Amino acid sequence: MDENMKNSSCTENVGEEYIVDVEHLTIRFNKSTEKINDLKEYFIKLVKRQLMFQEFIALDDVTLKIRKGEAWALIGTNGSGKSTLLKAISKILKPYKGTVTVNGTIASLIELGAGIDPKLTARENIYLNGCLLGHSKKFIDEKFDDIVEFSELEDFLDSPVKNFSSGMKSRLGFSVATMMQPDVLIVDEVLSVGDVLFKKKCVNKMKDMLSSGTTLLFVSHNMSTVKSMCTHGIWLDKGKIVMSGDIEEVADTYLAQIEERKAQQKKAKDKSKTEPSKEQPKK
Amino acid sequence: MAQSKNKRTFKEGSFLEIFRYKDLLYQLVARDIKLKYRRSFLGYLWSVLNPLLIMIIMSVVFSFLFQRGIENFPIYLLAGRTVFECMKTATNRALNSITDNTSLLKKTYVSKFMFPLAKITAAMVDFVFSLGALIIVMAIFSIKDGISMFSFLNLGFVLVVAEVYLFSMGLGFFLAQLNVFFRDIKYIYNAFTTMWMYCSAIFYDVGMFYEKAEKQSTPYALYLAKIIEYFNPIYIYMKQFRYFVWTPGLEYGIPSWAQITGLDFLLGFAYAVLALAVGIFFFKRSQDKFILYI
Numbered sequence: 001m002d003e004n005m006k007n008s009s010c011t012e013n014v015g016e017e018y019i020v021d022v023e024h025l026t027i028r029f030n031k032s033t034e035k036i037n038d039l040k041e042y043f044i045k046l047v048k049r050q051l052m053f054q055e056f057i058a059l060d061d062v063t064l065k066i067r068k069g070e071a072w073a074l075i076g077t078n079g080s081g082k083s084t085l086l087k088a089i090s091k092i093l094k095p096y097k098g099t100v101t102v103n104g105t106i107a108s109l110i111e112l113g114a115g116i117d118p119k120l121t122a123r124e125n126i127y128l129n130g131c132l133l134g135h136s137k138k139f140i141d142e143k144f145d146d147i148v149e150f151s152e153l154e155d156f157l158d159s160p161v162k163n164f165s166s167g168m169k170s171r172l173g174f175s176v177a178t179m180m181q182p183d184v185l186i187v188d189e190v191l192s193v194g195d196v197l198f199k200k201k202c203v204n205k206m207k208d209m210l211s212s213g214t215t216l217l218f219v220s221h222n223m224s225t226v227k228s229m230c231t232h233g234i235w236l237d238k239g240k241i242v243m244s245g246d247i248e249e250v251a252d253t254y255l256a257q258i259e260e261r262k263a264q265q266k267k268a269k270d271k272s273k274t275e276p277s278k279e280q281p282k283k
Numbered sequence: 284m285a286q287s288k289n290k291r292t293f294k295e296g297s298f299l300e301i302f303r304y305k306d307l308l309y310q311l312v313a314r315d316i317k318l319k320y321r322r323s324f325l326g327y328l329w330s331v332l333n334p335l336l337i338m339i340i341m342s343v344v345f346s347f348l349f350q351r352g353i354e355n356f357p358i359y360l361l362a363g364r365t366v367f368e369c370m371k372t373a374t375n376r377a378l379n380s381i382t383d384n385t386s387l388l389k390k391t392y393v394s395k396f397m398f399p400l401a402k403i404t405a406a407m408v409d410f411v412f413s414l415g416a417l418i419i420v421m422a423i424f425s426i427k428d429g430i431s432m433f434s435f436l437n438l439g440f441v442l443v444v445a446e447v448y449l450f451s452m453g454l455g456f457f458l459a460q461l462n463v464f465f466r467d468i469k470y471i472y473n474a475f476t477t478m479w480m481y482c483s484a485i486f487y488d489v490g491m492f493y494e495k496a497e498k499q500s501t502p503y504a505l506y507l508a509k510i511i512e513y514f515n516p517i518y519i520y521m522k523q524f525r526y527f528v529w530t531p532g533l534e535y536g537i538p539s540w541a542q543i544t545g546l547d548f549l550l551g552f553a554y555a556v557l558a559l560a561v562g563i564f565f566f567k568r569s570q571d572k573f574i575l576y577i
Contacts, residue, residue: 029575030575037463037464037465037466037576038465038466038467038468039465039467039468039471040467042465090391090392091295091392092388092389092390092391092392092574093574094571094574106392108390108391108392110390110391111386111390114386114387114389114390114391115387115390115391117314119318120314120317120318124314124317127310128307128310128311128314131304131306131307131309131310132307132387132391132393133391134303134304134307134393135306136306137306137309137310
């Protein structure tokens with residue numbers, strides 16, 4: 001707690017010009033072998049003295065400063081902490097150490113349609129989802145036609161969402177989430193569903209938002225999309241920043257290293273294939 | 284832009300943040316109500332019919348069991364039970380509210396107070412709907428005795444709703460956060476509410492204890508009566524509710540169960556505010572850890 005205070009007092013004098021300011025962010029999880037989530041187990045473990053806390057650092061001392069209008073790509077292998085960083089920026093996760101300051105409104109597309117209730121109709125879901133994102137009913141009334149038009153769901157407005165296809169659901173989710181002009185837009189690999197046409201529409205929409213001053217944080221494994229959308233890149237590995245800066249540079253270095261790893265893996269595989277006889281006698 | 288400035292006046296994670304999300308509260312409550320009554324023809328009828336049937340069964344059973352009858356027992360029973368059931372359903376639904384919205388909490392930032400609050404508010408709306416049963420019984424008694432049981436004083440029940448609302452909120456917040464860490468709390472709470480029901484004078488009269496104390500010259504029954512009267516908030520709310528239901532019946536002469544004093548209101552609101560403060564305190568303290576356990 002003390003450390004938090006110290007950090008926040010440090011950032012105050014420089015923080016203003018950045019729209020997203022992440023300072024020495026560390027996020028810790030409990031990686032216990034089994035989750036204890038009832039009272040009975042808790043007491044049994046307490047008596048047996050098995051209440052252990054196994055620390056897992058998902059993000060380690062990450063510092064990231066983003067100016068207004070920049071587009072940042074988060075690159076890294078699975079489990080490198082990309083989504084954790086996005087969740088910390090969108091206030092879902094609290095920092096264990098360090099601070100996260102965002103000077104503006106955030107729209108996070110971490111999963112499309114997280115708040116969609118399948119039993120409600122599309123119309124009701126637009127209102128429910130909009131309110132979940134913190135908008136007022138009046139605001140949604142104003143934007144309602146735009147949302148419906150963008151999602152291309154005019155004919156299905158009054159049928160329950162449980163009858164929708166997954167593509168239709170993500171269209172609904174994307175339309176609601178991007179209807180307001182947020183200061184920061186967070187996109188986490190959500191565009192993998194949906195048909196090509198809608199994907200293109202979404203990318204165009206994001207580009208539109210970018211050109212009108214929205215800051216973008218984007219996670220994708222598709223390097224060509226990343227390069228066309230983003231200006232900056234940050235490469236995470238095992239919770240640490242490996243490299244950050246210009247997108248071309250970061251993406252190329254990342255790809256080069258991935259190729260290297262692939263080659264190594266192949267080598268190791270070949271090796272184990274050629275020497276099976278050595279391992280067997282040991283058993 | 285003005286809108287976003289307005290939003291920042293509430294500190295993130297504080298209870299007052301719920302005012303930023305008041306439209307969301309409306310949407311969530313409307314969803315619960317709609318889903319309950321949509322596409323079921325007998326939807327509203329059930330919430331009236333159910334208490335009525337239980338009242339009839341219990342009235343028949345208890346008029347055999349207890350020698351000393353309570354005047355207008357069906358009204359007595361129904362009024363008490365409605366209040367208790369309201370609190371029980373509200374807190375039970377609040378208990379599961381955080382764990383049921385796991386996917387949402389993992390993906391967006393919303394004031395976490397909203398989920399228990401919405402469930403409790405929906406239960407309060409249900410409560411008001413279920414008053415239909417009471418109105419039917421009151422009408423029957425009015426016709427039977429030839430004295431109207433309806434007057435403006437009945438509207439005092441709004442006070443009781445306010446107290447029960449605040450109290451359930453406090454208890455609901457506390458249970459909702461506890462359930463995130465200990466999923467078996469609902470079974471314990473279930474057993475607890477059963478005990479609580481028997482301690483709440485729903486189908487008996489606290490006056491019975493006083494009589495027993497006099498007869499047996501042991502003070503234990505007296506202690507029990509005092510505990511129920513002063514330390515059981517639900518009984519206090521029930522008593523007030525019965526008073527507001529029963530007052531027009533004053534012309535009958537007030538039976539003991541409908542006598543209340545200012546102290547009852549004072550105690551009632553004190554318990555409600557206390558529960559709310561405790562609930563908010565614990566919820567606020569643990570809400571940042573929810574994400575690690577859901």
